[in-house]
Amino acid sequence: MSRHDPVKTRTAALVGNPNAGKSALFNALTGARQKIANYPGVTVERKAGRLTLPGGDSVELIDLPGSYSFDAASPDEEVTRKVVHGEFAGESIPDVIVLVVDAANLEQHLVFAQEVLELGRPTVVALNMIDLAERDGLTLDPEALSEALGVPVVPTVAVRRRGLAELAEAIAEAEAHADEDAHKRWHITLPERRLAAKHMARAAILSKSTRHTVENGIDRVLLNPWIGPVILFGLLFVIFQAVFAWATPFADALEDGVGAISGVVSASLPSGFVHDFLVEGVLAGVGSVVVFLPQIVILFFFILLMEASGYMARAAFLMDRLMAGVGLSGKSFIPLLSSFACAIPGIMATRSIPDPKDRLTTILVAPLMTCSARLPVYAVIIAAVIPQTTIGPGVGLQGLVLFALYIAGIVGAMIVALVLRHTVTSGAASGFIMEMPRYQLPRLKDLAIGLWQRAWVFLRRAGTIIFTVTIVLWLMLSFPKAEPGESQMDASVAGRIADVMHPVLEPIGFNREISLALIPAMAAREVAVSALATTYAVDAEDEDLAAAGVTDKIAALWSLPTALAFLAWFVFAPQCISTIAVARRETNGWKWPAFMVGYLFALAYIFAGLTFWIATALGL
């Protein structure tokens, strides 16, 4: 029934200012089935989905990054400009442009709208978030606006699914004219566009009450210089509690699940290469990373909630002064907060930082935030060597050491950021300019879609990068096969690498088992624990010792200075290949990840050494 070339899929693109509600509209129009990928060569996400039109045809709907103008100031805006001009290699020019404008912020959004309309492409305007405009006391006249702009205007409320059918109809109508030549409009300057926007907005607003907007009232509390930070830190405290407390049952269940699969595979396969490969390599390796999914989902739940409600921009505002002290801006706060779950989503979140030097600095210090993978390592070592004494009401020594390790990471990151901003990433003091979006009640469906996307990205990474690395490490640990009487660790390629590493690590108090455990820990830090367990199990001469848990063995075999040095090492060491891989992708080359790995290993070596020498000198 289509009158078009059946091979070519028609495309429609959502274009508009940031905070116009584009993503919510995109979710409402396409549902949960979305394809997310990166635009080739740039770290900008391309979101696409299928929109079924009233006639039965469907178009591919693309959600383009929000822009203030075609005079691009960020890589995101550059993608939008190129795509709508048909200049993006591999991306066809959109057949229909769906211009999304915020009904409550017409005067601002009509400035960019005019720039888009100058292209002369078939365009439909979605007058979005009209409910919020009504909440602010505005009554609008869509027809007057349509007349002024010369294109159809459809009032929509994406989050309440209002006006979606009408919008789809208008898109179908515009699509019918997609084959006609573009009628480029007369180009006018920015001040002229601003003046025209003002007049059009005035003509479209039928009435407006002078009552204060909701924002003013909420901001008076949340941005209050005294109460605001207290609320923010209270919220952060709740988030950390949730990440560690709520996630435990789910993580345990996942671990049991992996264990059960492992058991089934173990029982149903004859022992041999395939058995060992699946059980020790694939399930043990990938399983140890997948158990962090609950923590990551919980953290992202809060981050998405903060973003969707409009609070995240306020958090950035409150943190800006503190971040400015080390040469960063409030915009770095969000990526660094994410890095407490995992540096990978943290580094990916730096895309929202427009200043390249700021962004690079944030990427370089993100691994210093104590990610959830360090927790198992810290927990095992602390339980083994730190006595379970209380040093105050409700304050235990073990908990205090754990807290100190978190603080060491934060302070380390701040100092490194300060040093980097004065050396390798020096430049003009980074600015902090951002729009503070209006407060909005987040919709459950948008949160669910966002969470699903993050979880999927994480799982896909576990299935590809981590999977590959785990297999390589397992092969290195398993071959060549040991002679009778020789331990597998000693005979393996990894064991021989450990022999080479040991002389270097000996001065900072690391024994040979630690040197060996550091190799598989490159895949994921927490693997250090299971690697130590394996080593001690394989090498134990005493059967009682072999039966004891890794905690007991460390308590029996390690000196206190060695254990403390090991903890200090993990505060700094870039023990995670996935993070390095993501840093490479986000910085488009090996130069900065190499620098990151170099400085982090140097710091890890120095601080582990200092800890060992000082602890030894103190006679601990």
Next chain:
Amino acid sequence: MTLDGFEHDKAARIVAVNWAMLAGDEGKRLKALGVDEGAEVAVVHRGIFGTRDPLAVRIGRMTIALRRSHALAIEVEPA
């Protein structure tokens, strides 16, 4: 008088912006948000310490965050 020294919650009109005082893309970004000659603005929130950075500025029906270094480049008069 610059926006930095202007009274809180009082409407101000931008008479001039010293673009040369703004680094890199900052001028471009401020312009995109509507900060330009003739625009009406009001400082609505500020931090507490030292330079009282950053500032929340109402422009039209929108609130934007910027730093004191930017506010110092924005010349205003009572609107």
